[in-house]
Amino acid sequence: MEVALVDVSKSFGAVRALREVSLTLTGGRAHALLGENGAGKSTLIKVLAGVHRPDTGQVLVDGQPTRFVSPADAKAAGVAVIYQEPTLFGDLSVAENVAMGRHPTRRGGLVDTAAMREQAELLFERLGVDIDPKRPARGLSIADQQLVEIAKALGSDARVIIMDEPTAALSGTEVARLFGVVGALREHGAAVLFVSHRIDEVFELCQDATVLRDGGFVWSGPLTEQTPDSVVRLMVGRSLDALFPKQEVEAGDTVLSVRRLTREGVFTDVSFDVRAGEILALAGLVGAGRSEIARAVFGVDKPDAGEVLVRGKRIRPGSPGAAMSAGIGFVPEDRRQQGLVLDASIERNAALASLDRLSRFGFLRSSDERSLAADWAVKLQLKFARLTDPVAVLSGGNQQKVVLAKWLSRQPRVLIVDEPTRGIDVGTKAEVHRLLSELAAQGVAVLMISSELPEVLGMADRVLVVREGRVVGEFDRAEADEERIVLAATGVAAG
Numbered sequence: 001m002e003v004a005l006v007d008v009s010k011s012f013g014a015v016r017a018l019r020e021v022s023l024t025l026t027g028g029r030a031h032a033l034l035g036e037n038g039a040g041k042s043t044l045i046k047v048l049a050g051v052h053r054p055d056t057g058q059v060l061v062d063g064q065p066t067r068f069v070s071p072a073d074a075k076a077a078g079v080a081v082i083y084q085e086p087t088l089f090g091d092l093s094v095a096e097n098v099a100m101g102r103h104p105t106r107r108g109g110l111v112d113t114a115a116m117r118e119q120a121e122l123l124f125e126r127l128g129v130d131i132d133p134k135r136p137a138r139g140l141s142i143a144d145q146q147l148v149e150i151a152k153a154l155g156s157d158a159r160v161i162i163m164d165e166p167t168a169a170l171s172g173t174e175v176a177r178l179f180g181v182v183g184a185l186r187e188h189g190a191a192v193l194f195v196s197h198r199i200d201e202v203f204e205l206c207q208d209a210t211v212l213r214d215g216g217f218v219w220s221g222p223l224t225e226q227t228p229d230s231v232v233r234l235m236v237g238r239s240l241d242a243l244f245p246k247q248e249v250e251a252g253d254t255v256l257s258v259r260r261l262t263r264e265g266v267f268t269d270v271s272f273d274v275r276a277g278e279i280l281a282l283a284g285l286v287g288a289g290r291s292e293i294a295r296a297v298f299g300v301d302k303p304d305a306g307e308v309l310v311r312g313k314r315i316r317p318g319s320p321g322a323a324m325s326a327g328i329g330f331v332p333e334d335r336r337q338q339g340l341v342l343d344a345s346i347e348r349n350a351a352l353a354s355l356d357r358l359s360r361f362g363f364l365r366s367s368d369e370r371s372l373a374a375d376w377a378v379k380l381q382l383k384f385a386r387l388t389d390p391v392a393v394l395s396g397g398n399q400q401k402v403v404l405a406k407w408l409s410r411q412p413r414v415l416i417v418d419e420p421t422r423g424i425d426v427g428t429k430a431e432v433h434r435l436l437s438e439l440a441a442q443g444v445a446v447l448m449i450s451s452e453l454p455e456v457l458g459m460a461d462r463v464l465v466v467r468e469g470r471v472v473g474e475f476d477r478a479e480a481d482e483e484r485i486v487l488a489a490t491g492v493a494a495g
Helices: 041-048 071-076 094-098 113-127 142-155 172-187 199-205 228-236 290-298 320-325 335-339 346-358 366-379 396-408 426-441 453-459 482-490
Strands: 002-012 015-026 030-034 056-061 064-066 079-082 160-164 191-195 208-213 216-222 254-263 267-275 279-283 305-310 328-331 414-418 445-449 462-467 470-476
Touching (some): 015 041, 015 191, 015 208, 030 041, 030 199, 030 228, 041 079, 041 191, 094 113, 113 172, 172 191, 208 228, 228 426, 267 445, 267 470, 279 426, 346 396, 414 426, 426 445, 462 482
Parallel strands (some): 030 191
Antiparallel strands (some): 002 056, 208 216
16 A cells, blocks of 8 residues: 655644645555654644645545545545554453454344454454453553554554654663564555654664655655764754764762662662762663662652762752752653643743742742743743643643753752653754753753663763662763663673
8 A cells, every 4th residue: 555645735824834745655664754843743644644634735545636534534544543642441451442443243233252352362463462352451551552552553454554653652672562563564564654753763663754844845765865864964954963962061079979779679779979060871771770769869759778968968868848958850751740730831830849939928929930931931942832821732842841941940959850852852852952961061960861872872971870770880971882881781791
């Protein structure tokens, strides 16, 4: 099967979301859709899915002009979308979710449960994964939920599978399994459209790519014609090196000291220092205990032993308030669930960590709140319509900037950032990296947790490798490289 967009344009009022964009999806091949947030990727996906109708241009299915008036039309033509956050019915079984809308029935119209489970098993076998069709969907990992959605699409005879940021919340093992599933889909003749901000994944998985910038078509063709650096230049107009604008800073006195920190069953005997002007990275595999160490340092989780000191003064364990008073800020891994109040305004979220300073006699003046938010919106180049809008309407990168504003407004001595650029586009990553580098240059001690090795190597002055809850390696910037970090993280001895 082949699906193509030819010179497609789409506007919303005065905003031109797509301008004469063309791409071709071919059976048996994986095609990457690349561009920064706001480049038009979501609009293009919705055109393919029948959610939006193009103002001009054509949609071709096997060379024939086709008009998708609704998502049902796209689905009938064999197009399915797997979103980053699947929407399964948690109280139903996996098999019921896979068969949704096309349950096999017995005489009398009753659902044939045995046949439904057998169909789900066959689909999972075709994908090369092992998921129990009888178990409830509630409690499945994000990775398994995505696989259920893929099985559902295959059961509906989908021949074009669109995957929107499918790896953003997955571990390395889960990503590898998903890549195997994509390989199985291609072997069965499906065309896959893969949307990701991770350039290394794109080159590993995809054969073709289309690049958008500001709603416009930039390039489309085989990835053999490009390199990671050239793709980034097409996306954002700058080179890969510019993603890590690290300033050279001479580290000062020790600001944060962690001594023999232990939380039974999670991490053991963790000790390290972070100096003023230094970016210290915690590297390692997902599940190694890095985020848990950060949460204990900030006091979200109470350790069973050990201590945390800021400028030599011990802070009370298990108390985020004490950590904040000592000058520690914490940008968590999950900004939507742990870093923001999504229904609250942009200005309220930006001021959340400073309410004690902004309040007078227990009352908060909205003008003070707005002034703080406006100031940081300028400093962080925040893109928004109104500061009174809910923070939920912002892009992922701009939401991350609001979380950063919340903590930077307190002028922290120590800033802990857990996966600071997860799920945000390449250009915004460079802005976040620039900000972290500037903070270090101003004397802030930065503790960074990242699963992206290029980010670790590009931004860290020192790297600590965590494996199974223990610090197993330490490298300064000059000696840190990808091979050494991976060897330490996996426990594999160098050959």
